[in-house]
Amino acid sequence: MSSIVEKVSEVVEPITTEMHYELVDIEYVKEGKNWFLRVYIDKPSGITLEDCAEVSEKVSEKLDQIKPDPFPHAYFLEVSSPGAERPLKKEEDYQNALGKTINISLYEPVEGEKIYEGVLEEITESSLTLSIRIKTRTKEMTFDRKKIAKARLAIVF
Incomplete structure (x- = not known):
């Protein structure tokens, strides 16, 4: 296809x-x-x-x-239109998403999870770092870009 x-x-x-x-x-x-x-x-x-x-x-x-x-x-x-939860495909999409909440789906689990949502804090050629809110604390996690199946903007309520 x-x-x-x-x-x-x-x-x-x-x-x-x-x-x-x-x-x-x-x-x-x-x-x-x-x-x-x-x-x-x-x-x-x-x-x-x-x-x-x-x-x-x-x-x-x-x-x-x-x-x-x-x-x-x-x-x-x-x-x-790609909608409010626009997919992040090109490098420019990721750059425009810096500081915004995004949702990523992984090919394989990291720490037992395949889906993460957080603020995109940093992006490099090989990785991206999210600031993820877990209950009352915030944790930064870095993901290998090759292991990301899909990424999109997330709507925060």
């Missing part, structure tokens, strides 16, 4: 750049019996329904022109 995402990215990135949107992420996933191609876009002022419709129309047009068709299944195209 990653080759499909790569091919779609090659088509979508120039479109979003030209339209002054940031391409945040692309997913090609099966849910139930259906396949979905999800394109997540953003811009500083936020994304509107009109933005999504405009990008969807241009992306759909371009994807229909790819020969041979890279999609082995029929799919639904969805274009949307």
Whole structure:
């Protein structure tokens, strides 16, 4: 599936750049019996329904022109905002998240847990450090970036 995402990215990135949107992420996933191609876009002022419709129309047009068709299944195209819990994918995403609360999922447990949430305090090429609140105290933990399956901004209530 990653080759499909790569091919779609090659088509979508120039479109979003030209339209002054940031391409945040692309997913090609099966849910139930259906396949979905999800394109997540953003811009500083936020994304509107009109933005999504405009990008969807241009992306759909371009994807229909790819020969041979890279999609082995029929799919639904969805274009949307990454939402408040935006995924952290690029280095710039992590830099923008410094000082903010994030949620990470690990490939394997660290101290018996695979999911951590805390304030992103430091980021290096190979690791990131979170300040994690545990009951009445705060603990700093450093994680190897290669062991992080997913990272996203977290909403704090």
